[in-house]
Amino acid sequence: MKVLLVRPKYSSILVNLEPLGLEYVGGMLNGINIYYEIFDAFNMVSLFLFERLVHKISSQGFTHIGFHVNANSVDYCLDTARRLKKKLPHLKILMGGPHVELNYKDFCIEEVDYVCYDNGLESLERCYKENFKIEILKNANGIAYREGSGKWVFREKSPAICRYHVKPDRREFYKGLRKNFILCKGSYAIVRGSFSCPYNCSFCYCTRMNNGQYTERDMEELLEEIREIEHKNIWIMDDDFLINTERVRAFCNKIIDGEIQKKLMIYGRADSIVRNKEIMPLLYRAGVRDIMVGLEAVTDKLLDVYNKETTRNINEEAIEILRENNIVCNGLFVLSHESNRKYFKELVSFIRKKKLLWVVFGIFTPYKGTAAYEEYEAQVKHLPSKKMDGAHITVKPLHMSSFEFKMRFYLLHLLFYPRLFIRSWRKSAYETRNDGWF
Ligand code: SF4
Structure with missing residues (x-):
């Protein structure tokens, strides 16, 4: 399993900070020895952005992709998921992030495989560790998935958290310091x-x-x-x-x-x-x-x-x-x-x-x-x-x-x-x- 975490494109002249949410997911993946990278499209130019993403996935053999969705990137994430699934049908697509936490049902479309709206990362960690096996998904709080019939299954969220059980992997922060x-x-x-x-x-x-x-x-x-x-x-x-x-x-x-x-x-x-x-x-x-x-x-x-x-x-x-x-x-x-x-x-x-x-x-x-x-x-x-x-x-x-x-x-x-x-x-x-x- 190789995971690509995507921070969607957005241009801002006011601020560009590290993708802390994805760094936490990265820290969690490190802990279970799964290779991951962050594709930080935040301030990338739009030209051939999709093609660059496809090239990255294909040339480096990523098997899973996770989108970190904010309110202003919903269309980009859903549209990219649709196009990716058409081009790379075996790629597993996951949606998460603050907007998903509150509006998870909006992301339950045919081209998406999993939607994570849980508090904390423990449930997601179990899923990655066991390669999203159905018996694990059946007991995973705050992760929506599809049954064999294609019907989406929702489980309730975990109780509120007061900490993440992992540390963020700040390599992306140090790498992106110039920007x-x-x-x-x-x-x-x-x-x-x-x-x-x-x-x-x-x-x-x-x-x-x-x-x-x-x-x-x-x-x-x-x-x-x-x-x-x-x-x-x-x-x-x-x-x-x-x-x-x-x-x-x-x-x-x-x-x-x-x-x-x-x-x-x-x-x-x-x-x-x-x-x-x-x-x-x-x-x-x-x-x-x-x-x-x-x-x-x-x-x-x-x-x-x-x-x-x-x-x-x-x-x-x-x-x-x-x-x-x-x-x-x-x-x-x-x-x-x-x-x-x-x-x-x-x-x-x-x-x-x-x-x-x-x-x-x-x-x-x-x-x-x-x-x-x-x-x-x-x-x-x-x-x-x-x-x-x-x-x-x-x-x-x-x-x-x-x-x-x-x-x-x-x-x-x-x-x-x-x-x-x-x-x-x-x-x-x-x-x-x-x-x-x-
Ligand atoms: S609800 Fe809380 S975080 Fe939101 S604007 Fe009001 S004080 Fe600030």
């Missing part, structure tokens, strides 16, 4: 210290992962992983790293005592920042320099529509707390189709007033599997999946034409990114109290 980047920040390794999120923002699918249960990984194990990574910049991808104050405090103390010298980036909700105000200096001493904050909107009304459970005042307070503690607030905003011209102006004035340098704008996208999708299904279900990326209009704007909405979206970048570029070039983009252009 690894976050705009204006440089290259980052990523780690995960918890699973799912206890909040319920309507547009977010993170909260529904891991059976919708928030769990935390053993801290010693997380620290060990961070220590072992031979790279200075680490992004802890937990949906809100600040949920558990005592855990965060202990984490920071251990980082400091253990002299683990890394530059850390985390996600943190605005209300969690306010709640943890007194430990911000500790976070700074532990190396946290960036917090990604889902500010999302500048009116309480819209925050309520998103079910964000925060307010504009809380957002403002969080921004100030981070500024005072020399931690960069990376403000993430979601532009709703309900936004009118006045709202766009209000957003611009909010960012100016709060002197936010680092901002990211996304267009409201009802991803399948979220509460928002249930509301907007009729409008989005026939759109090509590549539009489901936060940079395309998926729900028709209520107060202006789609063209104007898109122009205003671009204009926000034009207004706020030049200063960020100049400050990054001048190496002053992390001086949180510097409000100027240089």
Whole structure:
């Protein structure tokens, strides 16, 4: 058995990070002595991409292929599976990844052999170890397969996990370091210290992962992983790293005592920042320099529509707390189709007033599997999946034409990114109290 793991093609000028999910699968395959490679099509040019994939499979004798599917790569993965099966009928095709976890039935087509939607990798490991024998599949949680009659069989998922039983194989990270980047920040390794999120923002699918249960990984194990990574910049991808104050405090103390010298980036909700105000200096001493904050909107009304459970005042307070503690607030905003011209102006004035340098704008996208999708299904279900990326209009704007909405979206970048570029070039983009252009 030889396994090829595919990260689908997608182009982004904002970010290109390691394929952590596939590195975990790679680590699992290493543990059972199965040869694998990652075909990282992320930023590959489209020209002859399929032919290159076929050549790789045929020339190196891969017997199994696994696709890591996100919302924006559904069409690519299904289409490639169909074409591959026609060309290489004996190739076994497996679908997995975050989008599959929530929407596995969409992948149960004739050309696909297995669909993995389980929590963790233990079930998948047993299947690979025993070459997907039917008697193993019959007892494999979270793996869909076809019976002899062609009918798909589904088994329930394993209980929520709080750790993977294997370590990620980071060879792909080191190999891809030259291409690894976050705009204006440089290259980052990523780690995960918890699973799912206890909040319920309507547009977010993170909260529904891991059976919708928030769990935390053993801290010693997380620290060990961070220590072992031979790279200075680490992004802890937990949906809100600040949920558990005592855990965060202990984490920071251990980082400091253990002299683990890394530059850390985390996600943190605005209300969690306010709640943890007194430990911000500790976070700074532990190396946290960036917090990604889902500010999302500048009116309480819209925050309520998103079910964000925060307010504009809380957002403002969080921004100030981070500024005072020399931690960069990376403000993430979601532009709703309900936004009118006045709202766009209000957003611009909010960012100016709060002197936010680092901002990211996304267009409201009802991803399948979220509460928002249930509301907007009729409008989005026939759109090509590549539009489901936060940079395309998926729900028709209520107060202006789609063209104007898109122009205003671009204009926000034009207004706020030049200063960020100049400050990054001048190496002053992390001086949180510097409000100027240089
Ligand atoms: S947007 Fe953030 S806080 Fe809200 S559910 Fe998703 S991960 Fe949790």
